[in-house]
Amino acid sequence: MxxxxxxxxxxxxxxxxxxxxxxxxxxxxxxxxxxxxxxxxxxxxxxxxxxxxxxxxxxxxxxxxxxxxxxxxxxxxxxxxxxxxxxxxxxxxxxxxxxxxxxxxxxxxxxxxxxxxxxIRRPLKNINGDVVTDFTLTEFAETPISGIAFEVDLAADDYRKKIRAHSALLLSHVDKTVQSPCYVIYSNCRPDSPTFNVLCGIPGRIEIDEPYSFTVDVPQTFCARFSYSGDLLDIGDVLKSDYARFLKISRQETAETDIELIQAFDDVHQLDSTYHIYAPIKKLPGEPDL
Missing domain, CATH: 1.10.10.60 (Homeodomain-like)
Incomplete structure (x- = not known):
């Protein structure tokens, strides 16, 4: 079905x-x-x-x-x-x-x-009679990520255009022969604010001759991983609803971390493909190491 x-x-x-x-x-x-x-x-x-x-x-x-x-x-x-x-x-x-x-x-x-x-197309599963977006509890391994860092205000009208422009800028510095995943990392830089820091990059330490080019060591983080097809910028409300239902049904809690979420693409040259969302959560007592 x-x-x-x-x-x-x-x-x-x-x-x-x-x-x-x-x-x-x-x-x-x-x-x-x-x-x-x-x-x-x-x-x-x-x-x-x-x-x-x-x-x-x-x-x-x-x-x-x-x-x-x-x-x-x-x-x-x-x-x-x-x-x-x-x-x-x-x-x-x-x-x-x-x-x-x-x-x-x-x-x-x-x-x-x-x-x-x-x-918004994504896999679903049934947990004790409740339908919820399919998820996996997993560790996001400690990873150095190099790319373009910038700030966006989600309350501004141009934030989608700004994120897409910086993603295109990163791609212009990545050779077509490079086979690598791509990560877009959103971190909250102001409490109770729609303003976020964003890093769009690939694993490793690479040099990009552009302002605001950084390499960030993303720490190991326990996460819930979801899979989606479609533009993240167009599914924000659905993602919020999915995450809220996941927390309620699975009885998990959001982790206290600056990282809000990580968007992971399997191929840096295919940013319109299916992707994963990693949302940091607390590892509950007795939760097995993964």
């Missing part, structure tokens, strides 16, 4: 039935699945409950109706999208978008509807 494909099909089904009553039971039935298992599977894959996802997509669909000058009244929009009352529709809309539907209809602001979100 390909869980990712099932959820991809479910997202399309939901989108095509937003103007009809939708429940966990009705959506699960459409895919011949138990509503209890489908709910766990959907939450694990999408990082949100099915009901909350349906609500967000109905509000997303409302954007088109509201901003269409020929559309019906807000009351009609509310009932068309299965909101019980216009008041409940208005509350939910303002909670999601920070503006009332009446203000948007009056033209005070404009928002574009978002496409169906992609399903």
């Amino acid at each position: 390909d869980h990712n494909k099932i959820i991809e099909r479910a997202l399309i089904y939901i989108e095509n039935h937003l103007q009809q009553p939708l429940t966990v039971e009705s959506v699960a039935h459409a895919f011949n699945m138990s509503k209890f298992y489908f709910h766990r599977l959907f939450s694990a894959v999408m990082g949100d409950s099915l009901n909350q996802y349906i609500l967000s997509r109905r509000l997303n669909a409302a954007l088109t109706f509201i901003q269409d000058s020929s559309s019906s009244s807000l009351t009609d929009v509310a009932y068309r999208l299965n909101f019980g009352t216009q008041a409940s529709f208005t509350r939910a809309f303002k909670r999601q978008y920070g503006v009332t539907p009446s203000a948007m209809k009056a033209g005070s602001s404009t928002l574009l509807p978002a496409p169906i979100p992609p399903v």
